[in-house]
Amino acid sequence: MKDIDTRHLSFDEFDELRDPRPATQGFDQVVEAAISRRGFLSGLLAFGSGAAAMGMGTMLSSTSAQAQAAATRFAFKPIGIATDATVHVPEGYSWDILVRWGDKLFSDAVAFDHATGGDAASADRVFGENTDGMEMFTIGSHQVIAVNHEYVNPEINLPHTADGVPASLEDVRKLQNLQGVAVFEVAEGPDGWAPVVDSPFNRRITHLTPMKISGPAAGHDLLKTAADPAGTESLGTFNNCGAGKTPWGTYLTCEENFNGYFGSTNAEIEISPEFKRYGIGAETRYAYEKFDARFDFSQNPNEPNRAGYVVEIDPSDASATPVKRTALGRIKHENAACVIARDGRVVVYMGDDERGEFLYKYVSNGIYVPGGDTSTLLDDGNLFVARFTEDGKGEWLALTPELTGMTQAEICIHTRIAASKVGATTMDRPEWVAVNPVAVEGYCCLTNNSRRGVKPNAGGDETPVGGPNPRAENNYGQIVRWYPENDDHAAVDFDWDLYVMAGNPVVHKDAYAGSGNINEGNMFNSPDGMMFDSTGLVWIQTDGEDSNEGDFAGMGNNQMLAGDPVTGRIERFLTAPVGSEVTGITWSADKRTMFVGIQHPAAPFPDGEGKLARSAIVAIKRDDNAIIG
Ligand code: FEO
Ligand code: CA
Ligand code: CA
Ligand code: CA
Numbered sequence: 001m002k003d004i005d006t007r008h009l010s011f012d013e014f015d016e017l018r019d020p021r022p023a024t025q026g027f028d029q030v031v032e033a034a035i036s037r038r039g040f041l042s043g044l045l046a047f048g049s050g051a052a053a054m055g056m057g058t059m060l061s062s063t064s065a066q067a068q069a070a071a072t073r074f075a076f077k078p079i080g081i082a083t084d085a086t087v088h089v090p091e092g093y094s095w096d097i098l099v100r101w102g103d104k105l106f107s108d109a110v111a112f113d114h115a116t117g118g119d120a121a122s123a124d125r126v127f128g129e130n131t132d133g134m135e136m137f138t139i140g141s142h143q144v145i146a147v148n149h150e151y152v153n154p155e156i157n158l159p160h161t162a163d164g165v166p167a168s169l170e171d172v173r174k175l176q177n178l179q180g181v182a183v184f185e186v187a188e189g190p191d192g193w194a195p196v197v198d199s200p201f202n203r204r205i206t207h208l209t210p211m212k213i214s215g216p217a218a219g220h221d222l223l224k225t226a227a228d229p230a231g232t233e234s235l236g237t238f239n240n241c242g243a244g245k246t247p248w249g250t251y252l253t254c255e256e257n258f259n260g261y262f263g264s265t266n267a268e269i270e271i272s273p274e275f276k277r278y279g280i281g282a283e284t285r286y287a288y289e290k291f292d293a294r295f296d297f298s299q300n301p302n303e304p305n306r307a308g309y310v311v312e313i314d315p316s317d318a319s320a321t322p323v324k325r326t327a328l329g330r331i332k333h334e335n336a337a338c339v340i341a342r343d344g345r346v347v348v349y350m351g352d353d354e355r356g357e358f359l360y361k362y363v364s365n366g367i368y369v370p371g372g373d374t375s376t377l378l379d380d381g382n383l384f385v386a387r388f389t390e391d392g393k394g395e396w397l398a399l400t401p402e403l404t405g406m407t408q409a410e411i412c413i414h415t416r417i418a419a420s421k422v423g424a425t426t427m428d429r430p431e432w433v434a435v436n437p438v439a440v441e442g443y444c445c446l447t448n449n450s451r452r453g454v455k456p457n458a459g460g461d462e463t464p465v466g467g468p469n470p471r472a473e474n475n476y477g478q479i480v481r482w483y484p485e486n487d488d489h490a491a492v493d494f495d496w497d498l499y500v501m502a503g504n505p506v507v508h509k510d511a512y513a514g515s516g517n518i519n520e521g522n523m524f525n526s527p528d529g530m531m532f533d534s535t536g537l538v539w540i541q542t543d544g545e546d547s548n549e550g551d552f553a554g555m556g557n558n559q560m561l562a563g564d565p566v567t568g569r570i571e572r573f574l575t576a577p578v579g580s581e582v583t584g585i586t587w588s589a590d591k592r593t594m595f596v597g598i599q600h601p602a603a604p605f606p607d608g609e610g611k612l613a614r615s616a617i618v619a620i621k622r623d624d625n626a627i628i629g
Pocket of ligand 2: 241242334431432528529543583
């Protein structure tokens with residue numbers, strides 16, 4: 001925590017501040033236990049012995065011939081760290097802005113005004129705030145991006161307020177309309193890439209857009225409200241973080257820290273255990289509940305139960321109603337990585353980003369048939385949660401009524417509680433999951449965890465050090481990888497290892513130095529966004545501490561790196577402006593442009609001194625226009 005001024009906190013930081021890490025004794029002993037159990041005696045070499053025990057043979061046994069071949073997999077010359085306020089990419093590459101917060105998607109929007117934080121009436125006609133997960137869709141001859149607008153920075157969006165707290169319903173509406181999702185066509189012209197203003201594909205989905213609720217929880221009493229007595233239609237999608245793409249060409253947007261929007265005008269209201277498990281409390285940062293009764297759970301107690309889902313959007317039809325797919329569970333959804341199992345069932349991997357929460361997968365009952373009916377594939381299926389064991393094995397535990405004592409609808413609404421009942425492994429904040437397109441394996445970024453081993457999760461589950469969460473005060477994070485049994489993503493059993501343990505080998509000589517594939521030249525902290533390109537390289541985006549001091553000295557600003565799954569080699573490709581995180585990546589149809597999201601930069605990015613900082617998507621190309629992914 002760099003700063004206690006809550007106006008400048010990310011959602012995660014705000015959460016940490018509200019619920020701080022307790023003072024503990026015996027912390028050193030906890031670390032020692034982790035090191036000796038894993039054999040992490042000192043940095044690089046020691047990780048080798050630990051890794052071998054975890055079945056990490058591929059990374060460590062690479063011959064020099066393999067290493068030579070691997071060298072050719074990185075078509076770029078890695079870059080050093082940066083601490084400045086702009087974007088850097090390797091020699092031979094260049095970047096340009098595709099779109100930034102406030103840029104017009106429709107010509108009737110008012111041009112962005114740095115003095116007002118943009119026009120309130122245009123908030124749902126422009127590119128929204130805090131760009132996050134995104135996917136590119138090719139629809140006929142059109143290229144259409146769907147992208148999340150995770151949250152707002154009210155002190156930036158509402159500069160007329162003293163502290164960013166809305167003072168009126170109009171202020172609330174502006175914030176509600178700047179978040180959600182944007183779907184918009186893009187095209188490359190002589191001056192580079194730009195949105196196609198007024199394209200019929202263009203659409204803003206906000207905190208007010210009508211949604212359909214489907215799956216096992218649809219119509220359940222816990223989802224019924226006075227405005228929707230059937231419990232099947234809700235308004236808005238919230239805190240849209242990571243994303244996913246189905247094989248049938250729809251966009252999956254994932255509701256993460258939805259709890260932050262629902263409050264109570266009665267500060268004394270009793271908070272149920274179910275609300276507590278999701279961090280829902282009377283106080284909010286955005287004060288929606290003061291001006292919009294839908295967000296006041298003292299008046300509308302079921303409204304928070306209608307958020308926290310994966311929402312499917314059809315990017316080919318701007319009039320299509322988004323669908324909340326309750327079968328995929330209600331958690332703080334990070335992203336949704338889809339893959340087809342050997343028998344054609346649809347598998348969706350999903351992380352729940354909070355300290356000590358879990359990693360999930362959904363497996364459809366039906367088979368995906370290209371061109372067939374896909375309307376119920378994400379409604380009819382089974383949820384599983386991961387348990388990892390010390391011996392490098394793991395299993396997916398089914399969340400069924402028999403094993404949880406909950407109905408199928410309750411499992412889909414109070415998914416965290418169901419997962420606790422079956423004994424899932426508490427994780428170090430599961431962020432993005434990615435699936436390798438050229439090998440049957442999944443990856444999940446475990447971004448960091450200040451409370452590992454010292455505090456249970458919000459449901460009271462202990463968070464012991466061990467398995468894929470091998471370090472106590474885990475400031476750096478790691479990426480866990482699993483190999484489904486029989487090369488089948490629908491399988492119950494898997495083997496796992498750590499693809500990388502981030503760390504600082506200059507400052508530390510113990511487990512906090514990181515794994516053997518971390519060195520002074522590529523170190524980073526807090527892996528978060530992650531996606532494979534079509535060639536099987538994994539792109540890792542960070543959302544961490546960018547002070548470049550102390551434990552983080554030598555890491556610089558947040559960054560994006562490319563990793564080779566076979567050799568473990570990781571190289572830095574991009575550095576982001578100070579204050580920002582890198583999140584969201586997709587490619588043009590011809591793979592000659594890579595689009596990368598820059599979220600919550602500090603000024604003067606990208607418009608220069610004296611201007612508001614604006615989140616933006618950058619378009620990156622090779623100067624020789626070759627394919628980059
Ligand atoms: Fe929105 Fe967990 O990142
Ligand atoms: Ca994230
Ligand atoms: Ca973020
Ligand atoms: Ca993060």
